[in-house]
Every structure is written in structure tokens, then in C-alpha cells.
Amino acid sequence: EAQVTQNPRYLITVTGKKLTVTCSQNMNHEYMSWYRQDPGLGLRQIYYSMNVEVTDKGDVPEGYKVSRKEKRNFPLILESPSPNQTSLYFCASSAAGAPRSGYTFGSGTRLTVV
Amino acid sequence: GNSVTQMEGPVTLSEEAFLTINCTYTATGYPSLFWYVQYPGEGLQLLLKATKADDKGSNKGFEATYRKETTSFHLEKGSVQVSDSAVYFCALSELGANSKLTFGKGITLSVRP
Numbered sequence: 247e248a249q250v251t252q253n254p255r256y257l258i259t260v261t262g263k264k265l266t267v268t269c270s271q272n273m274n275h276e277y278m279s280w281y282r283q284d285p286g287l288g289l290r291q292i293y294y295s296m297n298v299e300v301t302d303k304g305d306v307p308e309g310y311k312v313s314r315k316e317k318r319n320f321p322l323i324l325e326s327p328s329p330n331q332t333s334l335y336f337c338a339s340s341a342a343g344a345p346r347s348g349y350t351f352g353s354g355t356r357l358t359v360v
Numbered sequence: 361g362n363s364v365t366q367m368e369g370p371v372t373l374s375e376e377a378f379l380t381i382n383c384t385y386t387a388t389g390y391p392s393l394f395w396y397v398q399y400p401g402e403g404l405q406l407l408l409k410a411t412k413a414d415d416k417g418s419n420k421g422f423e424a425t426y427r428k429e430t431t432s433f434h435l436e437k438g439s440v441q442v443s444d445s446a447v448y449f450c451a452l453s454e455l456g457a458n459s460k461l462t463f464g465k466g467i468t469l470s471v472r473p
Contacts (some may be wrong), residue, residue, distance in 0.1 A: 288449065288463040289404075304460060325399060336403060338461070348394060349461060351404040 248273045252352035253339050259359055265360055267322045267355045269337035275350075276342045279304070279319040280312065283334040283354075292335075295320055327359045362387045362462045365452050367469035373440055378433035381435040381467055383424075391452040393426055393433040394461070395415075407435075407448070431453040440471045 250271045259265055279294040281304075293303030294357065295314040308330055311323040317323060320339075337352040367382040385391065395407040395417070408417030415429035424435045433450060450464040 270413075277459065281461075286465060288465040290463075291460045291463070294460060321425075348404075348406045348409055351396075353403040 247296050248350065250337055250339050250350050250352040252335075252355050255353065255355060257355060257357050259357070261328055261359055264323070264325050265327060265357075266324075267335060267337075267357070268354060269320045271320065271337075271350070272318065273339060273341070273350065274317065275311040276317070277337035277340045278351075279338045280310070280315065280320070280322050281336045281338065282306065283336060289336065292322070323333075324357075327337050327357075329359045331357065333357060334358050362391065362454065364452055364462055364464035366448075366450050366464035366467050369469060370470060372470045375442055375471055375473050376439045377471075379435070379437040379440045379469070381448055381450075381469070382434045382444070383433045383435065383464060385431050385450075385452050386454055387435065387454060389432075389454050394419060394451045394453070395402070395424055395433070395435050396449040396451060396463075398449065398466070400446070404442075405447065440469075442471045442473055443464065445469055445471045 253268045276297045280292040281289040281290045290306050292310050293312040295301040335355045338349040340349045363386045365384050392410045392411045396404040397407045398404050408419040410417040410426035416425045422437045425434050445466050447466045449466045451461045453461050
């Protein structure tokens with residue numbers, strides 16, 4: 247089954263403790279992206295990657311890092327999480343020519359930073 | 361920059377009622393337009409899309425027409441069901457270096473029996 251898999255689904259952590267949210271897709275998609283969803287704000291892009299070793303900032307990149315060493319994986323790293331990063335996170339992927347083909351989203355990771 | 365504006369919610373309807381959710385957009389070029397749906401506790405699913413002016417996207421009884429003259433992409437369904445209760449997001453994407461999705465704020469639809 248074609249899918250984007252995120253782990254974990256739920257995570258509660260403390261301020262300053264480094265964490266990684268994994269994202270993997272099995273569709274051989276070139277394009278991958280991370281979004282955060284907050285009430286009243288919709289979804290906002292954090293980082294994106296056009297292909298292996300090619301990443302760039304989205305609209306809200308502060309406090310996050312990403313890497314794209316393999317085509318299928320695109321982990322999101324929070325080196326020193328803060329409470330304002332409490333949010334629902336989604337990973338998405340798409341084939342090249344993304345605007346016409348649509349995006350496939352993961353099931354989400356609900357992160358709470360206390 | 362690009363932006364998407366959705367009507368304010370939430371929306372509560374009775375089963376079999378007609379649904380319209382308004383969506384307008386601002387874009388510098390010629391975007392593709394999407395409606396995504398998020399069921400409780402789940403991720404986003406693509407509901408329908410349209411890639412050029414006057415295209416009509418349709419799926420599961422939902423329809424939306426790409427109206428370039430009014431920069432709109434309103435979502436409609438003739439008869440809603442309880443199972444349609446979800447959050448609906450309008451979004452656009454333009455071909456380019458990022459090709460990111462720009463989302464509206466989303467609207468919660470509740471359908472009562």
C-alpha cells in the first residue's frame with residue numbers, strides 16, 4: 247500500500263530534550279515536506295526537500311532541522327524543543343510536478359513539550 | 361505571496377442538507393487547487409483537485425469548480441451524511457522550486473442525524 251509513515255504518533259517530552267520524528271514514504275517520491283497544524287492557523291510548512299541532499303526552509307523553520315540522506319526518509323529534528331513547538335505535525339510527499347498530482351500525507355505526530 | 365481564505369466555521373448541518381464551503385485564493389501565477397479532508401484523529405486526505413480554470417474536481421459526491429475570474433474554488437455536496445463530519449481544508453500549489461501547499465485555516469463540518 248502506498249503510504250507515508252510517521253513515528254511516533256504521540257510524543258510528550260520536556261523542554262530542551264532533543265527528539266526526532268521519522269517520516270518514510272514507499273512511493274519513490276522526489277518531493278517531501280513537513281507541516282505543522284495549529285488551531286486557527288491551518289497548516290504551515292516547516293521544511294521541504296526536492297530530492298536527496300536538497301532541503302530548504304519553509305515558512306516556519308525556526309527551531310527545526312531536517313535531513314534527506316535517502317529518498318524515502320525525511321526526519322524532522324528538534325534539537326532543543328520548547329513549549330511553542332507543541333503542535334500536530336504532518337509529513338507529506340509527492341512525485342515531481344507536485345502541483346498536478348497532489349500530495350500524500352502521513353497520519354500525523356502530536357507533540358507536547360512541557 | 362499566495363494565500364487561501366476559507367469561510368468561518370464551524371458549520372453544523374442536518375443529514376441530507378446541501379453543503380457549500382466557500383474558498384477564495386490569491387496567487388501570483390496559475391495554481392492548482394485542492395480540497396483536503398481530515399477525519400477525527402487522522403491525517404489529511406486529498407478529496408479533490410483541479411489544475412486549470414473551469415476544471416471541475418469531484419469525489420464522493422463532493423464537487424468544486426476552478427473559477428479563475430472570481431479566484432474561487434467552493435466545495436459543494438448535494439446531500440451530506442453523518443460520515444462527512446470532518447475538517448475541510450482548501451489549498452493551492454504553484455509549480456516552482458518549492459511547490460508547497462498553501463492552506464486555508466480549515467473549517468469543521470458537523471452533520472447531525
